[in-house]
Amino acid sequence: MKKLLFIILLITSFSNCKSSKSIAKKKKETVVKTETEPLLKADNITSYAKQFEGTRYKYGGTTKKGMDCSGLIYTSFKSEAISLPRTTKDLSIIGDWIDLKEVKKGDLLFFATKKNSRKVNHVGIVTSSQVGRVEFIHSTTSNGVITSELSERYWYFAFVQARRVL
DSSP states (O other): HHHHHHHHHHHHHHHHHHHHHHHHHHHHHHHHHHHHHHHHHHHHHEEEEEETOOOOOOOOOOEETOOHHHHHHHHHTTTTTTOOOSSSSHTSSSSSSGGGOOOOTOEEEEOSSSSSSSOOOEEEEEEEEETTEEEEEEEEETEEEEEEESHHHHHHHHHEEEOOOO
């Protein structure tokens, strides 16, 4: 009887070891998926935002009929089920601050466009980032939704910060 109990205990302990290995393997696969997930979301978000190129500016707008800068961010991230604040001021304090050298597709760029002010009042989404060249999509009062380069004099001097929310 003692031998039988010992054998059952031994079999149970070996079977437990085997199942823990498969759990560890599954966890590793999940980690790999979540590392690529932000890249896919960034691609989807920027592609969605590009659908609004040419849309006229409308304060408070979030549709093809009219769009403001924070509305573009709000709507584009919402397309990937990511809930963000609606205003530029509220957007400027979420996520993580990042150095301009580290920006990548899907990051947010914030600007102060009022003369003699560093108060953030404009936002755009990075669509492309290479060394020395950062492109972003945003909605301007003069041209509506457009893609610009950070190296353009106006945007370069108005730049305040970059933030990562993905």
